[in-house]
Amino acid sequence: MLLTTAGAIATMTPFCKSRHATPSALNTPEFLAAICDAQTIRKIGTDYRTTTNDESREGQLTDLLTAGLDQNKDQTQQITNRVKDDFASNRIMTLEGYVISVTEARQCALFSIQNP
Amino acid sequence: MHTDARLLPDNTHIEGDICIVGTGPAGLSIAMEWNHTPYKVILLEGGGLEYDDQMQDTYAGPETGQLYYPLKSTRLHYFGGTSNHWAGFCSTFDTMDFEKRDWVPHSGWPIKKTDLDPFYAKAQQVLDLGPYEYDVKYWQQQNPALKSLLPEDDPVVWNKVWQFSPPTRLGKKYGNDVKKSKNIHLYTYAHVTEIAANEGATSINNLTVKNFAGKTHTVKAKYYILACNTIQNARLLLAACPQTPKGLGNDNDLVGRFFMEHLEVQSAWLHLPQPAPLKLYMFGGIGGTRMRCELAIRSDAQAKYRMLNGTCSFAPWDLAKGMTPPIKMWSSDDPRKNEDSMRSMWHSHEGATKAEGYRVFELKTRIEQAPNPDSRITLSTDRDGLGMRRARLHWVLTPFEKYSMRTIYELIGRQVGLTAIGRIQLMDYLRDPDDHSWPDTTGGGWHHMGTTRMSDDPKSGVVDPNNKLHGISNLYIAGGSVFVTAAAPNPTLTITALSLRLSAHLKKVIQSGG
Numbered sequence: 001m002l003l004t005t006a007g008a009i010a011t012m013t014p015f016c017k018s019r020h021a022t023p024s025a026l027n028t029p030e031f032l033a034a035i036c037d038a039q040t041i042r043k044i045g046t047d048y049r050t051t052t053n054d055e056s057r058e059g060q061l062t063d064l065l066t067a068g069l070d071q072n073k074d075q076t077q078q079i080t081n082r083v084k085d086d087f088a089s090n091r092i093m094t095l096e097g098y099v100i101s102v103t104e105a106r107q108c109a110l111f112s113i114q115n116p
Numbered sequence: 117m118h119t120d121a122r123l124l125p126d127n128t129h130i131e132g133d134i135c136i137v138g139t140g141p142a143g144l145s146i147a148m149e150w151n152h153t154p155y156k157v158i159l160l161e162g163g164g165l166e167y168d169d170q171m172q173d174t175y176a177g178p179e180t181g182q183l184y185y186p187l188k189s190t191r192l193h194y195f196g197g198t199s200n201h202w203a204g205f206c207s208t209f210d211t212m213d214f215e216k217r218d219w220v221p222h223s224g225w226p227i228k229k230t231d232l233d234p235f236y237a238k239a240q241q242v243l244d245l246g247p248y249e250y251d252v253k254y255w256q257q258q259n260p261a262l263k264s265l266l267p268e269d270d271p272v273v274w275n276k277v278w279q280f281s282p283p284t285r286l287g288k289k290y291g292n293d294v295k296k297s298k299n300i301h302l303y304t305y306a307h308v309t310e311i312a313a314n315e316g317a318t319s320i321n322n323l324t325v326k327n328f329a330g331k332t333h334t335v336k337a338k339y340y341i342l343a344c345n346t347i348q349n350a351r352l353l354l355a356a357c358p359q360t361p362k363g364l365g366n367d368n369d370l371v372g373r374f375f376m377e378h379l380e381v382q383s384a385w386l387h388l389p390q391p392a393p394l395k396l397y398m399f400g401g402i403g404g405t406r407m408r409c410e411l412a413i414r415s416d417a418q419a420k421y422r423m424l425n426g427t428c429s430f431a432p433w434d435l436a437k438g439m440t441p442p443i444k445m446w447s448s449d450d451p452r453k454n455e456d457s458m459r460s461m462w463h464s465h466e467g468a469t470k471a472e473g474y475r476v477f478e479l480k481t482r483i484e485q486a487p488n489p490d491s492r493i494t495l496s497t498d499r500d501g502l503g504m505r506r507a508r509l510h511w512v513l514t515p516f517e518k519y520s521m522r523t524i525y526e527l528i529g530r531q532v533g534l535t536a537i538g539r540i541q542l543m544d545y546l547r548d549p550d551d552h553s554w555p556d557t558t559g560g561g562w563h564h565m566g567t568t569r570m571s572d573d574p575k576s577g578v579v580d581p582n583n584k585l586h587g588i589s590n591l592y593i594a595g596g597s598v599f600v601t602a603a604a605p606n607p608t609l610t611i612t613a614l615s616l617r618l619s620a621h622l623k624k625v626i627q628s629g630g
Contacts, residue, residue: 031389031536031539032539034389035387035388035389035475035538035539036387083533084534084536087530087533087534088534090530092526092529092530092533094526094529094542094547096541097384097541097542097543097544097546097547098539098540098541098542099525099526099529099530099533099539099540099541099542100533100539101533
């Protein structure tokens with residue numbers, strides 16, 4: 001169990017070097033992408049969609065992620081701030097063992113739909 | 117002076133002012149406090165000056181409950197006691213550890229941290245540690261490269277300092293002093309098998325000691341201190357006094373109960389976007405003192421989340437992966453084989469740490485076990501080679517420990533996320549809050565505590581705040597067995613501090629003619 005996860009850590013390809021479709025601020029959890037590979041982010045996203053049935057579709061997730069965003073400002077920065085707010089207000093989840101923000105979980109979920 | 121009790125004529129009568137049973141950190145630190153005094157101190161060691169497997173076997177015993185190390189090999193039965201294979205980890209208990217916590221049943225000591233502080237300072241010297249400084253700022257002033265992972269004012273997580281003894285082998289450190297002493301009389305191969313009380317069992321008349329040479333002797337003193345290990349202290353009280361079939365000091369069925377360990381388990385990973393050395397959390401040295409920090413949870417956060425006290429240590433994943441959990445490695449009855457295996461594994465995984473650091477660290481928990489009367493030492497029907505009933509361990513963990521362990525990483529995970537330092541990933545066994553099982557990697561720290569716990573009230577404890585057995589006028593207990601709660605730190609520093617405190621109390625008693 002432990003060694004399986006260990007192997008995954010040792011052999012992972014950084015997210016930024018993997019090939020995936022339509023990278024965007026919405027489907028790219030910026031911080032997680034620096035520490036996880038695409039497969040892990042896909043697993044986190046799938047796990048999130050499984051545990052939250054009402055957020056399992058692409059449109060729902062896009063709406064949730066864009067709600068309240070100022071279209072005239074940098075989306076990535078706004079989402080980064082939202083992630084920080086999530087941690088500050090305890091909107092966090094544990095998925096695939098990662099303690100992450102709800103916004104990050106939604107980004108992963110969107111990624112997993114768009115990059116099955 | 118030193119006498120091998122095997123060489124004495126059978127039925128020798130030994131007499132002194134104080135009799136200390138046991139020569140580990142508790143017994144020896146007390147004995148040395150009485151060196152060069154007018155009082156005759158009888159210091160009894162069941163084993164010899166070196167390891168002796170026949171004596172070690174008296175520590176063997178059956179186990180039930182949570183998987184544990186073989187009882188025979190978790191402690192050492194010769195001069196210097198378990199300090200002979202101690203790793204040297206030291207830190208103080210927190211103020212909160214002594215307090216009553218309404219969410220931790222049976223918590224609350226009858227003494228405070230401030231009562232122990234002067235003795236902690238003195239214990240630092242006994243164990244060859246550095247200055248009595250456990251504030252991280254002190255060490256960061258000595259070495260500014262010791263950067264905190266989280267901001268120093270983080271409201272949830274703080275840096276708890278550990279210092280490392282060389283480690284001091286107390287038998288080697290004090291052996292010559294004891295042998296040269298005019299008033300400390302060390303008897304080796306003097307294994308206590310019987311405690312004779314007066315009629316009514318309100319005071320101790322004498323002890324019987326035996327050895328495998330077939331010799332039996334009696335020891336009489338004004339005051340007696342049982343300074344064996346936690347299991348042996350309870351075993352002696354339960355088994356050794358013929359006048360009290362339920363056990364000496366056991367009117368309230370407390371002796372042997374509340375056996376505690378520290379859970380020491382690999383629990384999570386810290387992932388960083390860039391490599392970092394995290395020097396503050398690695399083994400390092402400053403001015404001759406080895407120290408490092410572990411992450412701990414602040415007391416108000418512990419209260420808020422109603423959790424136990426625990427800490428988290430770091431190991432670069434590159435070096436830690438492939439390490440066998442101690443519970444799988446420490447499996448022999450022979451403590452020497454286990455120690456060799458452990459050292460060999462550590463050595464094979466040691467390496468020069470990379471200056472730029474690492475991106476992934478394995479996080480290991482060290483957490484107190486909640487006081488639990490069902491986790492206990494009782495007597496087996498089997499007897500050891502000297503005719504004494506063996507100790508039986510029934511080690512019991514509860515979902516409370518696992519909840520607390522998980523909460524530690526959720527809280528650290530939240531704080532490292534909030535500060536955009538990294539992300540925490542829990543290991544598989546911690547992910548499901550409804551899973552109360554323990555992985556087969558679960559082990560303890562070889563830290564035995566709690567079987568003769570301290571309390572003002574005989575109905576809730578075996579010894580009083582001065583370590584005197586309730587209801588017995590001249591018998592004291594020293595060692596981890598008197599702990600009420602286990603806190604997070606390795607126990608040797610606190611055992612030594614409590615022993616020095618007991619010694620100071622007894623000096624007052626004797627000097628006042630008590």
